[in-house]
Amino acid sequence: MTSPAAFAATAALLAEPPRAAMLQALLSGEALTAGELARVAGIGAPAASAHLARLVEGGLVAVHPQGRHRYHRLASEEVAAAIETLGGLAAAVAPPPRRWPHGEEFRAARLCYDHMAGRLGVALHAGLTGRGWIAPSPGGWAATAAGEAGLAALGIDLPAARSARRFACDCMDWSERRPHLAGGLGRELAACCLRRHWVARLPGMREGDPLARRRLRLTPEGARRLHEALGVAA
Amino acid sequence: MTSPAAFAATAALLAEPPRAAMLQALLSGEALTAGELARVAGIGAPAASAHLARLVEGGLVAVHPQGRHRYHRLASEEVAAAIETLGGLAAAVAPPPRRWPHGEEFRAARLCYDHMAGRLGVALHAGLTGRGWIAPSPGGWAATAAGEAGLAALGIDLPAARSARRFACDCMDWSERRPHLAGGLGRELAACCLRRHWVARLPGMREGDPLARRRLRLTPEGARRLHEALGVAA
DNA sequence: CCCGTCCTTCGCCCGGCCCCGAAGCGCCGC
DNA sequence: GCGGCGCTTCGGGGCCGGGCGAAGGACGGG
Incomplete structure (x- = not known):
């Protein structure tokens, strides 16, 4: 286990709705551009850029530029596992509105x-x-x-x-x-x-x-x- | 999986160093009092009380009062699993200072x-x-x-x-x-x-x-x- | 070569929440 | 019943961080 500070810093990367939406979208395994992720998150391009910079800085997302696009994907399977597990906890804690979406x-x-x-x-x-x-x-x-x-x-x-x-x-x-x-x-x-x-x-x-x-x-x-x-x- | 908002709300509960320290302490399975958790988190009693209220409200922690003490424990094994998994991700992302603590x-x-x-x-x-x-x-x-x-x-x-x-x-x-x-x-x-x-x-x-x-x-x-x-x- | 597109950086505002000190409430022990 | 302890609530200060608009830099297509 890590220090509470490091733990919290990693959790904070998942703790904003726009970032959560981006990460959930990336669970498909596809590499998505910054623009696509901005649309998924429902925010403007500048905000999306800032969020993605944080996710990359935090080691959760990897980016590889291709021409004028920047494709983003999850950095590792550990990240995917953590998102899945936390999603399960959120589902257990806040029961879905009706059935599964x-x-x-x-x-x-x-x-x-x-x-x-x-x-x-x-x-x-x-x-x-x-x-x-x-x-x-x-x-x-x-x-x-x-x-x-x-x-x-x-x-x-x-x-x-x-x-x-x-x-x-x-x-x-x-x-x-x-x-x-x-x-x-x-x-x-x-x-x-x-x-x-x-x-x-x-x-x-x-x-x-x-x-x-x-x-x-x-x-x-x-x-x-x-x-x-x-x-x-x- | 849940909506990004619910996911982020749950992640936010783990995303502050004091709360992370409290939850890590509760992973021992012991039920700890608000005062002990405040000391573990390195904060004052009022702040600890507010954090614990949030964790209880969010369904991550259960409380049962006993006299003038209020004992807190993790609400379920799902919570423990999520903390463990996220701890693993944090360890993978931010390599520990030397070896394992x-x-x-x-x-x-x-x-x-x-x-x-x-x-x-x-x-x-x-x-x-x-x-x-x-x-x-x-x-x-x-x-x-x-x-x-x-x-x-x-x-x-x-x-x-x-x-x-x-x-x-x-x-x-x-x-x-x-x-x-x-x-x-x-x-x-x-x-x-x-x-x-x-x-x-x-x-x-x-x-x-x-x-x-x-x-x-x-x-x-x-x-x-x-x-x-x-x-x-x- | 120039324009359109994609993305980033900068400056600014604003809301949320984290923290503490002080005060209030409930329970135990003498 | 009275003092002490544990915990909570209230009020106020401060800071971090998210959001947008505008401007700037990189790349590809015509």
Whole structure:
């Protein structure tokens, strides 16, 4: 744990509605421009610029300029995990007005930064551990021999997964209250599923709704393949 | 997830150094009086009273008066999980000055609200799942038949564990980046280990150091028994 | 080369809230 | 019942920080 001052400084970065809206929008894993984020937050460009500067300074957001645009994304999966967890607390403390803003679909499958979350993400985690494809290892999970074979057969780029800072670790799923898979393997698993059209992104319904961009849908083909390989139930 | 406004409001409760210090102190699971929390936070009584009123109003802290004292404790394990996760992010973002404030001891075993965390907590979680004593269940974990027998043999009060809002669920361990066990079972497991002197609280070193109150030590007897029963390595 | 777009910096105003000192209320112990 | 203690409420001062408008700098397209 850290000093109360450092802790509070980090929490303060999440504690303003415009910044919270920006970070929630970035949970889709997309890199968004300053202008888009300003619109999402409902503030003017100058204010958005100041907020983003703080988030970058605080290490929560990474920026890479491209021409006259500046694309922003979450700096790490730790940031995504913290936003998810705090979102769960806020939901528990201030019960949502009616039901979930996006109904059950949002809990079924969604993106969390660069990996999959919701019931699908938790089911994948359970499948990987239950079949012994990954085993506990200091700092997270390692692939077993059976796991390497199975994952490669699914079409997952294992070297790419291994090149990440962490090969595999847990990320708390706020809606299921169980972990789903993060780290390089989580990223490559999501990339593989999207590439092979086993899951599909849903079109963002209305502009200004950052949550919509995160929703995923399991395709019939994906349901079949993931059930065969990992016992994931639709 | 919630609206950015509700999310920010909850984050704001964690975003002031005095409140952060109070909450970190309450992570020890103890119920502390307003005066003690004021001293921990380094502020006067009026300011502490105002902060605590906010935390209670926000649903993060519960208070129960006892005579002329008002004892405060964390309102739920969700609150503890959020504080732990955010602490992990703050540690990742602002690297600690030298090493960990309390050295490796703090990562080895500690309390997280009412259950055990650190390498010991993660090892217990791995032992319970690895031996099939608990199995995935909607909203968390359920005890298997083998688990019920084994847990009862350890001396754990299963009816008490079942009376909690959740029987067993995961709580992300920020230092190990893997889940440890929370919920009623996590609470009773910690209570059992303390009662049987398998783990012992370390005396708080210096007043004003809230982290010290959370540290735990695995006794030789505890190491032996937990290794036999669950394969926990010292 | 010039204009439009995107983003940032600057100057300013304003609201919120953090803190303390002083005073008020409730409970315990003698 | 009286003094002491713990905690809260009230009033006032101060500061941090968010918001906008206007202006300035960088880049791409025509």
